[in-house]
Amino acid sequence: MPGIVIVGSQWGDEGKGKATDQLGDRVDYTVRYSGGNNAGHTLVVNGERYALHLLPSGILNPHSTPVIGNGVVIDLDVLFEEVDGLTARGVDTTKLLVSANAHIITEYHRVLDRVTERFLGSRRIGTTGRGIGPAYSDKINRLGIRVQDLFDPSILRQKVEAALDQKNQLLVKVYNRRAIDPNEVIDNLLGHAERLRPHVADVPLVLNRALDADQVVLFEGAQAHHLDVDHGTYPYVTSSNPIAAGACIGAGVGPTRIDRVIGIAKAYTTRVGEGPFPTELLDDDGEKLRTDGHEFGTTTGRKRRCGWFDAPVVEVAARINGFTDIFLTKLDILSGWKTIPVCVGYEVNGVRVDRVPLTQTDFHHAVPVYEYLDGWAEDISGAREFSDLPKTCQAYVRRLEELVGVRISGIGVGPSREQVVMLHDLI
Ligand code: GDP
Ligand code: IMO
Ligand code: MG
Numbered sequence: 520m521p522g523i524v525i526v527g528s529q530w531g532d533e534g535k536g537k538a539t540d541q542l543g544d545r546v547d548y549t550v551r552y553s554g555g556n557n558a559g560h561t562l563v564v565n566g567e568r569y570a571l572h573l574l575p576s577g578i579l580n581p582h583s584t585p586v587i588g589n590g591v592v593i594d595l596d597v598l599f600e601e602v603d604g605l606t607a608r609g610v611d612t613t614k615l616l617v618s619a620n621a622h623i624i625t626e627y628h629r630v631l632d633r634v635t636e637r638f639l640g641s642r643r644i645g646t647t648g649r650g651i652g653p654a655y656s657d658k659i660n661r662l663g664i665r666v667q668d669l670f671d672p673s674i675l676r677q678k679v680e681a682a683l684d685q686k687n688q689l690l691v692k693v694y695n696r697r698a699i700d701p702n703e704v705i706d707n708l709l710g711h712a713e714r715l716r717p718h719v720a721d722v723p724l725v726l727n728r729a730l731d732a733d734q735v736v737l738f739e740g741a742q743a744h745h746l747d748v749d750h751g752t753y754p755y756v757t758s759s760n761p762i763a764a765g766a767c768i769g770a771g772v773g774p775t776r777i778d779r780v781i782g783i784a785k786a787y788t789t790r791v792g793e794g795p796f797p798t799e800l801l802d803d804d805g806e807k808l809r810t811d812g813h814e815f816g817t818t819t820g821r822k823r824r825c826g827w828f829d830a831p832v833v834e835v836a837a838r839i840n841g842f843t844d845i846f847l848t849k850l851d852i853l854s855g856w857k858t859i860p861v862c863v864g865y866e867v868n869g870v871r872v873d874r875v876p877l878t879q880t881d882f883h884h885a886v887p888v889y890e891y892l893d894g895w896a897e898d899i900s901g902a903r904e905f906s907d908l909p910k911t912c913q914a915y916v917r918r919l920e921e922l923v924g925v926r927i928s929g930i931g932v933g934p935s936r937e938q939v940v941m942l943h944d945l946i
C-alpha cells in the first residue's frame with residue numbers, strides 16, 4: 520500500500536500535521552505537493568510543540584525523507600529559517616529534497632499579496648499575506664522564478680527583470696508603492712543558492728523509484744478541499760490544488776500510484792479568512808469552541824471562525840478526493856455539550872437540499888438543517904480504544920461516518936502523538 524495522500528476535508532487546520540505524524544516510522548518519504556508557507560501544521564511530539572509552515576511534517580520522523588514537490592511555492596527565507604529552527608532543536612533536516620521545478624516566492628509576491636488585499640477592501644479574500652496568490656499567478660502566467668533558475672544567474676536576472684518590469688508598473692502606478700530594485704531580489708535569491716543546491720533533486724524520479732520498490736510515500740496535503748482553487752468556495756480559496764489529485768501534479772506521480780486517500784476532518788468546523796461558512800456560530804457557542812479548541816491560526820495568529828460539523832461539506836470532499844478513510848480530529852474538544860448539532864443539509868430559498876449547493880450564491884444563503892445528537896460529559900483525552908469512548912460519543916462518530924459515507928479509521932482525542940484511537944490501520 521505505498522502511495523497515500525492526506526488531505527483536509529474542510530477549510531484547513533483539521534490536524535493534518537498530527538495525522539501525518541501518526542503514520543510514523545512506516546513512511547519512507549513525506550511529500551508536500553501544494554501551497555507554501557500559508558500552511559501551519561502543529562505537532563506535539565514527546566511533549567514538544569512544533570509549528571511547521573513549509574516543511575512536511577514528516578521531517579520530525581527520522582526514518583522518513585522529507586520532500587518539497589514542484590507544486591509547492593517556496594519562500595527561501597522561510598525555508599531556511601524553518602530548517603535552522605529545527606536544527607537548533609536537534610531535528611535532522613539534511614535529507615530534505617526540493618524539486619528543481621518548484622516556484623519561488625519573492626519580495627514582490629509578498630508585497631503584491633498585501634497591497635491587492637488592501638485594495639479589495641470589503642471584497643478581500645483574507646489571505647495569509649505570504650505571497651502565495653501572486654506566486655501562483657506568475658507560474659500560470661509564465662512569469663515565475665523556479666528553483667533551477669537560481670543556478671543560472673543570467674537566466675535568473677532576465678526573469679526577475681522581466682517580472683519586475685511589469686510588477687513595478689503596477690506597484691508604482693496603480694498601488695502607489697515604491698518600485699522594487701531587481702538587484703535586491705536577485706541578491707537575496709542567489710544568497711540562498713549554494714545552501715539549496717545539495718537538496719535539489721529529480722523528485723518525480725526519486726518518488727517513482729520508491730513506489731516501484733514498494734516503499735511508503737505519503738503525500739501530505741496543506742490547506743483543504745474547500746480552499747481548492749477549482750473545487751473550493753471560489754474566490755475565497757487559495758491559489759493551488761490542495762485536493763488529492765493535486766498530489767499527482769504537484770509531486771510528479773501518476774494517478775495509478777495513489778492507493779489510499781485519507782481525509783482529515785475536524786469533529787466540528789473552522790475557517791480562517793473570508794468566505795461562506797453555513798454552520799458558523801457567531802455567538803457564545805462559537806466562542807466556547809474557539810476557546811476549548813485553541814482555534815487561533817498557526818500561521819497568522821488570527822481567530823479561527825468556528826461552527827458545527829457540516830456533513831455535506833465533508834461528503835463532497837469525500838467524493839471529489841476519493842477518500843478511502845477519514846481521520847477524525849479534536850473529538851475531545853466536544854466533551855461537555857449536552858447536545859451537539861450536526862448539519863445534515865440546508866435550506867436554500869425555502870427549499871431543502873441534502874448536498875452542498877451548485878452555486879456560490881446559494882451556498883452563501885444556505886441555512887443549515889441540524890440533527891441534534893446527544894453529547895457526553897466525560898473527558899475522553901485518555902481514550903485509546905473505541906470502547907473507551909462514552910456510548911453517545913461512539914454514536915456521534917458512527918453518525919458522522921454514515922452521513923459522509925466513508926469509514927472513520929482514526930480519531931484524535933488530544934494534540935499529542937499518542938492521543939489517538941485507531942479503528943483501522945492507515946497503511
Ligand atoms: P493542520 O493545518 O491541518 O495541520 O492543523 P493545525 O496544526 O493548523 O491545527 C490543528 C490543531 O489542533 C493543532 O494545534 C494540533 O496540535 C491540534 N490537534 C490535532 N489533533 C487534535 C486532537 O485530536 N485533539 C486536540 N485537542 N487537538 C488536536
Ligand atoms: P493549513 O495547511 C487555513 C486560507 C487563508 C485565506 C485563503 C487564501 O494549515 O490547513 P492564501 O494566503 O493561501 O492566498 O489565503 O486560504 N488558508 C488557510 N486556512 N489553513 C491553511 O493551511 C490555510 N492556507 C490558506 O486564510 O482565507
Ligand atoms: Mg493549519
